[in-house]
Amino acid sequence: MENKRSLFVMMGIAAIVILFIAFKALGPVINPSAEILSKSEVKTLVEERYNGQITEIILKNNQYVIEMDRNEMNYEIKLDAENGEIISFTKKSNIASNKANPEQAEPNPPAKPLTENEIKEKILSEFPGELVQFIKINEHGKSQYKVIIQGEGKKTILKVDAQTGEVLVQKLETEATVIITEDEAIQIALKEVKGHINDVDLESDDNILYYLVEIDTSDDREASVQIHAITGEVLSITWDD
Template identity: 40%
Template sequence: MKKISWFWAAICSLLLIIVFIGWQQFGKLNPSADMLSEQEAQKLVQERYQGKVSLIKLTSQQYHIELEKQNRLYVIKLDAESGKVLSFAEIGSTGKSTPPAPPTEVELTEEEIKKIVLTAANGSLVSLEKIVTNQETTFKAIVNEADKQTTIIVDAISGTILSSTSTAVNQPPKRLTEPEAVQVASKQVLGEVDDIWLETEGDRTYYFVKIETKDDREATVQIHAITGEVLSVTWDDHDSDNNDKDDDD
C-alpha cells in the first residue's frame, strides 16, 4: 500500500510540474487581455518619441522595440501591461543618410555680368537691367559697337548667354580733323600753314587752310570737311598789289 501511495504521489507531482510549465509557456506566447497589443505598444512609442518603429517583439511580459529617429537607432523596453518605459538606449545610426539639401543658388554680381557681356561684345556698355520673370532672373545688357547695337540676355545665376541680337546703327558721317585737313591742303600747296578755320554753308561744312609759300605768296585751300575733297585753291596776289602801288606813285 505504501508503494502505491508513493507512486500516485509522484504521478500527481509530475502532473503539477507539467501544468505549471505549460502555463508559463502559454502565458508567454499568449498575452492576457490586460496586456497591450503590438499595435497599441507601437502607437504608444511612436506618439511619445516621434519616430518610426522598425522592430517589435514580446519577451517575458516586455516589448522590445527598435525605434528609428533622425537617422539614429534606439532600443526601448516597454512593460506589456502598464505601458511603462523600462529602458531607453541609443545603439547607433540607422545607416540611412539624409539627402543633402540643394545648394542655395547665388546670383552673379553686376560686375561679373558686365565682364561676361563685354567679353561677348567688343564695345561700350550702354545699359544693364535686371529682369525677374516666372521666378527666373536674367540681365539685359545693351552694348554699342562700331556700327551696330547688341542686346545680350544673360542668366543671373549661371552666367550663360541666353541670347544675343544686333541691329545696325546709322552713324553720322565722320568729319576730318584739323591735322587731316592740313595734310590734304599741304599736298596742294607747299609752304607753312598760317591759319585754319571751319565754315558752314547750309548743310555743308568746309575747312579753309591758309598756307604761306617760301616766295611770300599766300594760298587758301577749301576742303570738304566730310569727304576731304579739295574744292578750290585761292591765291592772294601780292605782285598785283605792288604794281598798283607803283602806278599810283
C-alpha cells in the first residue's frame, strides 16, 4: 500500500514537471483582450505622417516593424502597436534611381553640402517645435548633428546627416516636457554665479532632464550649475578650481 502511494506521488510530481516545461516552451501568453492598431490603420497613420510609401508591415512583440520608401531613401520604423507612438525611425539604404536597368544607372553627383542654418530650417519644417539642442558629433566616422526638438508634450531626438540634413535616427519621448529655454537656464545660472558662459548642455539622468551651465568667473574659477529643465530649480552648483 505504501509503495502504491509513493508511486502516485512520484507520478504527480512528474506530471507537474512536464506541464511546467511545456508552459516554458510555449512562452508567455499574449492577452487576447489587448487592443492593438490594425495594419491598415498603421499604414494610414505612417504614410500621412511622413508622406512616404509603405512596403512592408510586420507585427512583432507588440510592435509594428515598418519598411517605408521616402525621398529615394528606405527607412525602418518601429511603432507601438497599442498607442501608435513612434519608437524609432532609422534610415537603412538608398533606393536605386534606375531599377529597370541598374547596370546602366550612373551615380548621381554629390549634392552640395547644406549649411548649418539650412539644416536647422529643414529639420524644423518637418518637426515643428523649439530647437533646444543642436550639436555636431562624429559617429562611426561620419559627421552628424544630434538634435533635440521640444514640441507640445513631447520631445523628439534626431540624428541627421551633417552634409544633407537627412534624418538618420528619430526617437520620440513623451515623459517630460521642457518648459524653460536654454536662454532662461543661462539667466538662472548667472543669478547664482557671476561670470562668462562657457558651455550649455541639455542632459538627462535618471529620467530628470536638466541644463548643465558652465561659467568662468573673474577669479579664474569654473562653476557648473545644474538646472531642472522643467521647473527651473537649481539642482546643484559645483566648482572646479
